[in-house]
Amino acid sequence: MINDPEIIAMNDVLNAFKGLDKTQRVRIIDWITSKFRLNEADDKSQPVEIQTSPQPQPTVIEKEQEKEKKVEKKVRAYKKRAEKEKEKEIEIEIEKEKEKEKEQVQEKGKGNGRRKRKEKKQETVKEIQPAAKRGRKRKIKETENKIEPPQMSIAQPEENAEIDTDPQKGTGLKRYKSIEALFLSSNLKTVTSKVLLAASYLQEKNNLEEISTRDINESLRKLGYDVTNIAVTLNSLIQKKPPMLIIVGKEGDSKQARRKFKVSEEGLALAKSFLKGK
Numbered sequence: 001m002i003n004d005p006e007i008i009a010m011n012d013v014l015n016a017f018k019g020l021d022k023t024q025r026v027r028i029i030d031w032i033t034s035k036f037r038l039n040e041a042d043d044k045s046q047p048v049e050i051q052t053s054p055q056p057q058p059t060v061i062e063k064e065q066e067k068e069k070k071v072e073k074k075v076r077a078y079k080k081r082a083e084k085e086k087e088k089e090i091e092i093e094i095e096k097e098k099e100k101e102k103e104q105v106q107e108k109g110k111g112n113g114r115r116k117r118k119e120k121k122q123e124t125v126k127e128i129q130p131a132a133k134r135g136r137k138r139k140i141k142e143t144e145n146k147i148e149p150p151q152m153s154i155a156q157p158e159e160n161a162e163i164d165t166d167p168q169k170g171t172g173l174k175r176y177k178s179i180e181a182l183f184l185s186s187n188l189k190t191v192t193s194k195v196l197l198a199a200s201y202l203q204e205k206n207n208l209e210e211i212s213t214r215d216i217n218e219s220l221r222k223l224g225y226d227v228t229n230i231a232v233t234l235n236s237l238i239q240k241k242p243p244m245l246i247i248v249g250k251e252g253d254s255k256q257a258r259r260k261f262k263v264s265e266e267g268l269a270l271a272k273s274f275l276k277g278k
Helices: 005-017 022-045 060-144 179-184 191-205 213-222 230-239 265-272
Strands: 245-251 258-263
Touching: 005 022, 179 191, 179 213, 191 213, 191 230, 191 258, 191 265, 213 230, 213 258, 230 245, 230 258, 258 265
Parallel strands: none
Antiparallel strands: 245 258
16 A cells, blocks of 8 residues: 555646546646645745754853953953043143143243343333433523523612611611612523522521421512523522522422422622622
8 A cells, every 4th residue: 555645646646637638737736736836825925944953052161261362351351441531641741741841932922022021111211211300401401591581670779779788677688679770780591590599588587497398489570581481490409509499388298289498698798699799
């Protein structure tokens, strides 16, 4: 007895085809073929399980070696990461040092600039100061040598008409009855000498302890003299050695306060020397 399923199927088909004509057999074959094609498509859609032989289990030694490899791998990764971090820190430090050096260079440049400006300023001051001193001296000299303005016409008195001959009424500057008479008896050429003589006369004649700029100016205006910058002339008298005028006080506490003066003994002696008859 035949047990092969393939042979049995073929025998059954052959028996079924007996008695059928050719057309019928073709249709049956086509139908069976189409059925088998559909079944083949269904079989392909299903995953095919591949039977594999079981893998051999690793030994204890192999497991230990695998662990050591993993540990070494982690150590290498850690060292690599640590090296990268260290390199990054070094780069940051280098950048900081560069920034610091840059700032130091800038500060040094600023310091050099300030020092140069200061030195230039000092040089300028040194150059200006002598020129300023020369300018002040020249101005004082020009003021002293200034051309006298037209004087008021003063009637010439008779000789000794304006002078007190009585010794009890004073000697020297005091013996002149007026400042006009005093100036007629003097031989003055500079503004400085006129200012000094007027101040000396006011102090001696009126027994004053102090005189002001206004007092001197008003006395000179009566004579027709107009000193445009009397402060310069007064300063020149104060700065002489020995000083002809001495500052004894001020009117008020402000910087613009008017000064009070007194003619020194040397100044009085010089003023008396201006008189013709002395």
